[in-house]
Amino acid sequence: MPLSRPGLRPNSVTATNANETEAGIPFILNGKALLANSGEMLIDACERNGVHIPRFCYHPRMRPVGMCRMCLVEVDTGRGAGLQPSCMLTVSPEMVVNTESTETKQAQEGVLELTLINHPLDCPVCDKGGECPLQDNAYAYGPGESRFVEEKRHFEKPISISSLVQLDRERCILCDRCTRFADEVAGDPLIHFIDRGSQTQVNTFPDHPFSSYFSGNTVQICPVGALTASPYRFKARPWDLAETESTATVDSTGARIVLQSSQDRLVRVLGVDSDAVNWSWLSDKERFLHEATDSNDRLTEPLVRSADGLTPARWTHACELVGDALNVTASQIGVIGGSRLPLEGQYAWAKLLRGELGISNVDAQLGDGLPGEVMLGLPRATIAQACAPAGVVLILGADPKEELPSLYLRLRHAASQDGTKIIELTPRATGLSPNAAISAHPLPGQVGVVAAAIADGKLDAEVGGVAPGQLGAIAELLGSGAPVTVIVGRGNLAESASFTVDAIAALQRAVPEARFLSGLRRGNVHGALELGFAPGLAFGGGLSEDPGLDTAGILRAAANGEIETLLLLAADPLADFPNSELAADALKNVATVVAVDTFLTASTQQANVVLPAAMTGEVDGAFLNLEGRLSPLRAKVSAPGQARPDWMIAVEVSQSVGTPLDFGSIDDVRAGLAADVSVFGSLNWDLLGASGDGPLLEFNRTWEPQFGEPVVAPLPDGYGLRLIVDRKLWDLGTMVQQSESLRDLPEVAAVHLCRQDLEGLGVSEGDDVLVEWSNGSQSLQVRREVGLPRGVARIPFRLPGFNVGDLLSSEDLVAEIRVTVT
């Protein structure tokens, strides 16, 4: 179709719409006839066609506001040329755009001069200097000189708006990016504009810090140095940074990141705008946890237990000891952990332990996950499929905001802007509850029964604490014909995983075509499962004939003296297994504990041999995220001391055991992986090298999970409260505690109750109460929690002040406590 020349105006609206072709919307940019996509913003259409329009406030992942006026260009839509903000204008047919006209240039110069009049010229001491959009735009489009001789606007220099973010209001150019992010993306509208005119400033509400899990993103998107991150302030200049693209291993979402280092130290992590995964956003945990890499407490040499405790040893000596320890009957060896390891490390260990030594007591999850054969056997969904507009997402289990924060942001966007309907079948209200279509909270131990009632259409009576109206609404939404994705995680560590499994079975019955997205949270746990780090799964794929023991089983056997050697692959059962007493008994009664780890944790301190491993940022490798996407991990800094990549440690140990693995490089490991494990057999490893989100694996399972009879929870005893134990983003986890900026973020342990239960006890928020269980008691502060069902108490896992693992027993199907007034 011939395009009209500039100056030729279409006659009517209908005529212009008729000009929209299959190929796109014709428009004219600087005299060139081009095509825009339907609904595309002018600023994006120009960018795609090689014409960059300067901007400050526009961000492709947020709604445009047209605030900074930097992107004004001369546009003629048939009513004469005029300046229009290209970030708020969708391309319309026959639009004539001139980004090089005198009008446009004058507007750009004018806006920049005005933007700069109150901006301090402290670039030499500003963290943003050198990578600052304001600097860049001022050089490229600015007037070169300021005519402003007045005194600039003054504010107190930087104020802490949270423990991680500092705000310098003098530098702020009021682009609304951070405030929009907080409100629109994170859902924590804790910063806002106050005052008006030239005195307008961004600030927090009095006494309410910007304590968002996502605060670091505001630093990344700030177009000037107004927002700086405390962990990075004055650490490096942008031109001194070396960087590489990698993947966050903090949780199983596998957010795409850039690792930046200076002088062989990781100093900063930025989010990468990956369409498939994290859309450039990161949680503060993913962003700042790199501090632990640089901790002084890192293990730098092998340690061997002697009369003086753990003492440094040579690698060969330590490996000989490990070889001896593994030289016992396979059934007397237990292996716990492996989720932290890159895929190559997992494979090398799996090859040695399962393939060569025939050990079947292997579990990557520490009693806080779900059975591997169930999780791998379910039809899988990707994040994009789950978040597709107008779909239905059922959340079974944990709060994504606490456990999988990057996934939470995607889900929140889907629910708040794309019409995705969220059904919560969670123990309590989650971060997504404000955006959920239905928020149902089955009582502990009842989620399977509730799901069964929905599947069987028994919607007329209350089941497990869920009202009939909610049951009906859930059934209706699931049956609405919209694609259903179930996100499955472990919402309550105080109830048996079998209830969640029962719920999965019922939901598969209710919606046979439903797809599932794993919500298992541990870093590379999905890689571990593929390699058989779970009882019931075979090394190389498929189900195992000889299921072996899970972590609880291994620890129980160890406590009974049936385990000779316990191998901890970056696992800390003492702190991380939800039954501390059993873990302590187990470690005491095992002949040899071998730990491969990065820090001396509670458990490694009791080990006989400790082997130091390199961690994320120090090794190349691959990471399998929760949707089955294989993303690259890249080394940016060198590992401290003698710490080694996990696959090398496995090779070293294999030689001591007498079944040497023939791997000399990471490529050898990958070749072995492709040969031994069918899922990776057809993988093109070059895809990992390319930039991009990494390939999605094709699983093609030949088996389906087998579900047994539903488990029935015992009735409440009528005196106690059913217990929920779940995780918080900030906890006493080793990495958080080794990161200086994050160490103090975990809140102090408390028992959470709903308002009615608080009133029933006659206590108010902040009072101390006595929490009692079968063989102990603890005084704890009480907190009020909205969205917690009646008769239920919640104590988060691994918080300072009280280890709730002390009161949990892995034998019990549900846990009960009593709360009394002290």
Place this chain on the structure above:
Amino acid sequence: MSGRSSTASNNYLPFAPGFVDNDGPKIVSTRFGYEDSHTLARSLATGGYDGLKLALRRSPAEVAAEVKEAVLLGRGGAGFPAGIKWGFMPPVWPRYLVVNGDESEPGTYKDRMLMERDPHQLIEGSLITCYALGLNQCFLYVRGEMAQAQENVAQALNDAYAAGFVGKNILGSDVSIDVVLHWGAGAYIVGEETALIESLEGNRGMPRLKPPFFPAAKGLYMKPTIVNNVETLANVPWLMLNGAAEYRKFGSEASPGTRMVAVSGHVKRPGVYEIEQGVVSFRDLFYGDNYCQGIRDDNELKAFVPGGGSAPWFFEDQLDLLQEGRDVGSAGSMLGSGALIVMDHTTDIVKACLRLVRFFARESCGKCTPCREGTAWEEKVLQRILDGHGRPNDIDLLLEIGKNISPGTYPVASFAEQGLDTVPFPPKQTTICPLGPSSVAPITSAIRRFRGEFEAKIDAAQSARVEA
């Protein structure tokens, strides 16, 4: 009615004085002569709500057609015909009517009079409009500082609810309309319709960009919304009772009816006048015996603002212009919100300029960079000149800052005839709303005409510096 009235002295008026009866035709100020003009009793005794009754007997389309035929021009500033604006609503429900009572344009105080003195007329006009637009939810937004207007409107609305004029099944019909009152929080910009909508939604009052947010299509809660000025709606009851033909007998062909103008400044009798549109010249208004009766102390006129603080200034050359929107527009200014500010020859023009610019600088919402930073910069430069620290290039600088906010120049005949440079009007703007460009109007007006006064101040500063 209020705690104040019981303790007030006998000559207490429940509304501000300032209305001047000029013995001309009256459409909206018919009850202003009564001291109890704001009460339901007075309203009913003088034909109040008869227009509503009449409207309810006709179809909504007929009512809307009547208003369209009357060419009822909007009185908020832009002067757009209300009947045509109403026709922009897509057939989407729910839809809303928002009454813009956030009158804060410098010099304007006519809506306050209408709300204080005859709130029932406004409520009746709003109800008829709701009926014509087929909607049943009206929001009445009254400026935060207008305490008396708020009190009177609130009392009137309560009385109207009690009397069955508002609420469910109005006057026994199947029409139900609710009116919600909302007080502003003291921001000039909320008089701009999209900012008003933001404010009504509970957000910070910042304008939205048009397009895509044309209120008639995507307004309050993203639903079709008509925002009308108080005076516009106050015309509707009379129009219903007397018909479009009668209405068009007043005023000129293009601008029928009357309008309320608020004259302030250096005239002998300032106040609010109801005048016929398009037939009264500025000279008539300032010097006429029925109107302002001349400049104070029989001084010479230096300049006047023809339509609110945002309007470019006029001078004695334009005195014989009729107060007709199109004529005034082609002469390079606007009738705006009907506020005229008169300055006699004793006026310090730089000071007058600063006064207006400071207003816009303080009231800028802070959204668009050019307005937020530019208005504050203009204020600082003007203040500096007044403080005796002017620099030779300050005049050019002021004009350049103005260009950054309001680029380009449009040829305006009347200025060209006087050998003056062209003036940007109507303003092109680098901002979302016209607040920023409004601050440029007084500067360009003053500099073009009285450049010498600026130069004198700057020269004095220079020579003082040299001597020092």
